[in-house]
Amino acid sequence: MPGLVVAPADGLISLITQAPPPPELGLDPAPLPRVSIFLSIFDVHIQRIPIDGVIRTVAYRPGAFLSADLDKASDENER
Numbered sequence: 001m002p003g004l005v006v007a008p009a010d011g012l013i014s015l016i017t018q019a020p021p022p023p024e025l026g027l028d029p030a031p032l033p034r035v036s037i038f039l040s041i042f043d044v045h046i047q048r049i050p051i052d053g054v055i056r057t058v059a060y061r062p063g064a065f066l067s068a069d070l071d072k073a074s075d076e077n078e079r
Contacts, residue, residue: 008050011039014069022079024059038068 018031039045063078 006048006050007037008048009037009039009046010043011037014038015071019074022059022061024061025057034074036074 013035015034015036017034017036019034020029020031021027023029061079064073064076066073066077068077
């Protein structure tokens with residue numbers, strides 16, 4: 001259905017906020033909408049593609065393995 005965006009993951013929405021994109025993506029640092037979804041061990045760990053698009057860059061960032069429900073996990077965890 002045109003204009004529809006579905007969730008990319010099963011789980012619980014834990015935070016909806018504005019945040020700058022990760023610096024390794026080389027995007028404009030202006031804040032963008034961020035929807036954080038926490039997946040427990042009981043959720044299906046499959047990532048879906050919620051909208052049409054083209055992958056132009058893949059970036060890996062080594063990091064920590066903090067509990068995903070901590071605010072700092074988004075900045076410090078491996079991704």
